[in-house]
Amino acid sequence: ETGVTQSPTHLIKTRGQQVTLRCSSQSGHNTVSWYQQALGQGPQFIFQYYREEENGRGNFPPRFSGLQFPNYSSELNVNALELDDSALYLCASSLSAGLYEQYFGPGTRLTVT
Amino acid sequence: AQSVTQLDSHVSVSEGTPVLLRCNYSSSYSPSLFWYVQHPNKGLQLLLKYTSAATLVKGINGFEAEFKKSETSFHLTKPSAHMSDAAEYFCVVRDGSGGGADGLTFGKGTHLIIQP
Numbered sequence: 001e002t003g004v005t006q007s008p009t010h011l012i013k014t015r016g017q018q019v020t021l022r023c024s025s026q027s028g029h030n031t032v033s034w035y036q037q038a039l040g041q042g043p044q045f046i047f048q049y050y051r052e053e054e055n056g057r058g059n060f061p062p063r064f065s066g067l068q069f070p071n072y073s074s075e076l077n078v079n080a081l082e083l084d085d086s087a088l089y090l091c092a093s094s095l096s097a098g099l100y101e102q103y104f105g106p107g108t109r110l111t112v113t
Numbered sequence: 114a115q116s117v118t119q120l121d122s123h124v125s126v127s128e129g130t131p132v133l134l135r136c137n138y139s140s141s142y143s144p145s146l147f148w149y150v151q152h153p154n155k156g157l158q159l160l161l162k163y164t165s166a167a168t169l170v171k172g173i174n175g176f177e178a179e180f181k182k183s184e185t186s187f188h189l190t191k192p193s194a195h196m197s198d199a200a201e202y203f204c205v206v207r208d209g210s211g212g213g214a215d216g217l218t219f220g221k222g223t224h225l226i227i228q229p
């Protein structure tokens with residue numbers, strides 16, 4: 001059984017560009033949540049996908065969007081990058097939506113210059 | 114609304130001495146509470162969780178936490194610190210409202226330093 005994987009590991013983008021981050025959920029999990037962790041801070045909830053539909057969202061603007069695919073892998077897309085978007089982006093998968101444990105991937109470090 | 118306050122940004126203890134990491138929470142509904150650990154360049158790992166069963170929760174690596182509703186606290190303890198415990202620790206709450214997504218709310222973290 002493989003755990004949650006994320007790609008790429010590191011990424012450098014320029015302000016105004018767009019970026020796509022990818023996450024493969026743990027086998028058997030149909031729910032993926034995304035978090036942003038700024039340096040020295042705790043992760044903040046961006047949104048959750050359950051069976052290919054957005055299931056809820058934190059306090060992030062619409063330029064943060066996502067997708068979930070039939071195999072339950074997921075993408076996080078960020079448009080019009082800003083310097084403050086520089087952070088570690090974490091993906092977590094769970095067996096289902098609801099009160100199930102979330103298993104985290106190692107994250108993607110995004111630097112916006 | 115839910116929130117978490119970790120009362121110490123840094124805690125330093127000597128190897129072999131007890132560890133106490135403090136956490137207070139706020140939740141409109143019966144919360145689920147968690148402690149996660151994050152080692153440098155590694156993903157978040159669940160240490161333990163409280164989900165309205167026993168108030169004293171035992172986790173991995175000798176850690177435990179006690180849910181105290183009257184004090185709205187969920188402090189993490191370990192009787193004897195080990196060098197490998199040095200890491201960032203996050204207290205996390207998820208309220209039981211059942212509405213919307215089950216996003217976790219993290220505290221700002223406590224950096225645990227172990228002195229030899």
